[in-house]
Amino acid sequence: MKLNSKYLSRLISEVLAEESNKMAEIGENFGATADAEVLAEAWDSQWPSNFLELKERIKEFTDKGKVAEGVLAKYAFEAMNFNFLSPRRVWDSYGRLFKSFVRTYVRDEEDLSKLRQFISKVLNPTARMDFTTAFLEAKEARGKEAALRTLNKKVSGLNKQIRKMWSLLGDKGVDWAVVGEEYDVEINKLIQKIQFQEAGSITGNILEIINFVNADKSDDNAKKLAAFYKKINDLGSESIIDLTNSWVADQKINIDMTLCPDAEVGAACVMHKFEDGFFWYDIVADDCDITARKMNSCGQASMDDSELFNLMSYSETGKPRWHVTVEWNQEEKSFIQILGNANTVPKEEHWPYIKWLYENYEKPEISNYAWEHVRGNNVKQNVYNFLQYLGVKSNKPETEKWDKMKEQITAGFYNSYSWEGDNAPEGDFARLKLGMINNRVTMSVRIKRRLVPADRMSEVFGSDSVKDYKAAGKRLEENNILFDEYIQDMIPRDWDEFFEKGDRDLTQRVRFSYSGNMMLYFNWTSKILQELGGGRSDDPAYRNQLQREGLGFFLTELKENFSVEAMEKLGKDLGDRLEGIADDITMNESNAGRKDELTEGTRKLDRTYLTSMILEVIKSSSNIRETSSDQTPEVKPKPTE
Numbered sequence: 032m033k034l035n036s037k038y039l040s041r042l043i044s045e046v047l048a049e050e051s052n053k054m055a056e057i058g059e060n061f062g063a064t065a066d067a068e069v070l071a072e073a074w075d076s077q078w079p080s081n082f083l084e085l086k087e088r089i090k091e092f093t094d095k096g097k098v099a100e101g102v103l104a105k106y107a108f109e110a111m112n113f114n115f116l117s118p119r120r121v122w123d124s125y126g127r128l129f130k131s132f133v134r135t136y137v138r139d140e141e142d143l144s145k146l147r148q149f150i151s152k153v154l155n156p157t158a159r160m161d162f163t164t165a166f167l168e169a170k171e172a173r174g175k176e177a178a179l180r181t182l183n184k185k186v187s188g189l190n191k192q193i194r195k196m197w198s199l200l201g202d203k204g205v206d207w208a209v210v211g212e213e214y215d216v217e218i219n220k221l222i223q224k225i226q227f228q229e230a231g232s233i234t235g236n237i238l239e240i241i242n243f244v245n246a247d248k249s250d251d252n253a254k255k256l257a258a259f260y261k262k263i264n265d266l267g268s269e270s271i272i273d274l275t276n277s278w279v280a281d282q283k284i285n286i287d288m289t290l291c292p293d294a295e296v297g298a299a300c301v302m303h304k305f306e307d308g309f310f311w312y313d314i315v316a317d318d319c320d321i322t323a324r325k326m327n328s329c330g331q332a333s334m335d336d337s338e339l340f341n342l343m344s345y346s347e348t349g350k351p352r353w354h355v356t357v358e359w360n361q362e363e364k365s366f367i368q369i370l371g372n373a374n375t376v377p378k379e380e381h382w383p384y385i386k387w388l389y390e391n392y393e394k395p396e397i398s399n400y401a402w403e404h405v406r407g408n409n410v411k412q413n414v415y416n417f418l419q420y421l422g423v424k425s426n427k428p429e430t431e432k433w434d435k436m437k438e439q440i441t442a443g444f445y446n447s448y449s450w451e452g453d454n455a456p457e458g459d460f461a462r463l464k465l466g467m468i469n470n471r472v473t474m475s476v477r478i479k480r481r482l483v484p485a486d487r488m489s490e491v492f493g494s495d496s497v498k499d500y501k502a503a504g505k506r507l508e509e510n511n512i513l514f515d516e517y518i519q520d521m522i523p524r525d526w527d528e529f530f531e532k533g534d535r536d537l538t539q540r541v542r543f544s545y546s547g548n549m550m551l552y553f554n555w556t557s558k559i560l561q562e563l564g565g566g567r568s569d570d571p572a573y574r575n576q577l578q579r580e581g582l583g584f585f586l587t588e589l590k591e592n593f594s595v596e597a598m599e600k601l602g603k604d605l606g607d608r609l610e611g612i613a614d615d616i617t618m619n620e621s622n623a624g625r626k627d628e629l630t631e632g633t634r635k636l637d638r639t640y641l642t643s644m645i646l647e648v649i650k651s652s653s654n655i656r657e658t659s660s661d662q663t664p665e666v667k668p669k670p671t672e
């Protein structure tokens with residue numbers, strides 16, 4: 032059998048090319064194939080020849096054997112940011128040193144001309160950019176190992192070109208071979224220095240991980256770390272070092288469960304353990320990195336000489352869990368902070384444990400700054416509910432002291448909301464809010480109701496219709512219908528003891544927006560309170576007490592009357608009236624428009640509105656015909672005789 036020479040040649044070329052690609056891939060990845068990890072037993076076997084200093088520094092991370100060395104090498108690459116060993120810095124080192132050697136050794140004009148051409152061709156800004164681009168593309172496409180391999184290839188190319196250049200120079204008075212060797216020595220020193228700096232940066236980034244591996248007498252920690260690395264690497268995490276540092280910290284956690292009376296002075300201890308396994312842990316310090324990480328907070332006290340207490344428990348797998356952090360200050364005799372995870376109000380399920388601590392410390396003051404850093408929705412209400420549970424805030428109207436009563440009003444004790452959280456929703460809502468301005472109570476009602484569906488606004492609800500709705504709202508507002516026919520009936524009797532009906536203290540608005548929503552605004556400011564006249568003139572304290580009791584009863588009844596359901600009904604009723612008035616306005620304008628068209632032709636109907644009316648008539652007529660057709664018996668014509 033005679034083989035076709037062209038076919039055989041092509042086959043050999045393909046095989047060689049395939050093998051070459053495989054070898055290149057293995058080289059690029061330091062001994063790894065496309066479907067295999069870097070070989071732990073020989074991670075350095077394919078190390079780039081120009082960066083041996085970096086390899087030696089990595090090998091010095093540990094003396095715990097091949098497993099430890101291999102896994103730390105992987106983390107070294109994770110931590111390698113090329114802050115020092117960058118293509119630009121390497122390129123600039125070659126360029127500056129080469130030009131320095133030229134200035135020192137080259138005198139012959141012919142040699143200078145050759146070197147200028149070389150610099151212009153090889154060490155130019157465009158070549159530097161290409162050098163950097165190739166590095167970045169390799170890093171982006173194939174990772175840091177490939178980037179280092181690309182950098183190594185470029186360095187080898189520069190070395191080859193520069194050595195060749197020295198050999199081409201003609202000045203017989205200079206031993207160019209010696210000059211070339213001297214250049215190699217100096218450039219190697221520079222590149223080694225850069226590698227040393229990069230190794231220092233890597234070490235700083237993974238120092239905790241290195242220390243964890245080396246803290247073990249055996250290689251058990253290294254094996255644990257290797258398993259953890261494989262797990263998170265398989266998940267494709269982009270923050271492997273951060274996750275590993277947290278994991279390492281967890282491995283080192285040791286919660287001393289010694290009860291505080293039995294603990295050494297200054298040692299962390301268990302203050303109290305509950306029957307269900309929860310316990311208060313006194314860390315005997317004003318800051319804690321572990322607390323910060325586990326509680327997603329700063330983990331620091333806000334005052335000097337404070338202590339941090341953590342409410343903790345253990346999971347079913349035996350791992351400690353953190354739930355609440357409390358800052359206690361002995362000098363102030365107060366709780367400075369009480370925070371749940373991520374600086375939130377503690378979860379309601381943890382309130383009983385906090386109450387135990389609060390009562391165990393004989394119900395100390397809770398600082399006004401306790402909630403300064405609190406995040407989350409509906410913070411004010413959640414804090415108030417929490418303080419009510421502790422007994423700090425009353426769940427009944429405060430009437431004993433005016434300051435306490437004002438504080439309770441401001442805290443939202445009497446408010447009614449149709450939503451939870453700090454901000455009103457985009458849709459319909461209702462709200463009663465009471466506040467304080469000096470010694471006056473402010474009453475604010477907000478009700479929002481969509482009158483026109485969004486799809487109707489865009490299709491058949493024209494600008495003239497919006498104007499009619501706005502005019503209807505204005506008419507309701509000018510007639511004071513909001514107060515006279517609705518709100519006045521919802522307000523408790525004897526309101527005039529605290530409020531007056533005057534334009535100066537009462538504001539009511541009925542508004543319609545271009546988005547199809549009706550908004551009701553009602554604002555009312557009370558008389559100046561705690562200045563009662565009449566009664567026992569010789570005892571103003573008694574008069575003020577009566578007023579506070581009466582105000583507390585009034586506001587409680589007000590909240591009941593202005594329930595969410597009642598406010599929503601108000602919004603519906605007034606919305607229906609607004610729509611009716613708007614329809615009347617539209618009809619009157621339409622009739623006037625028809626008359627004007629017949630006479631002077633001075634006004635035309637809104638085109639969009641007219642179109643919608645015609646469509647409705649056509650639809651109605653169609654329905655009538657269909658109905659008549661269904662109900663009228665068919666009459667057949669008599670046959671012609």
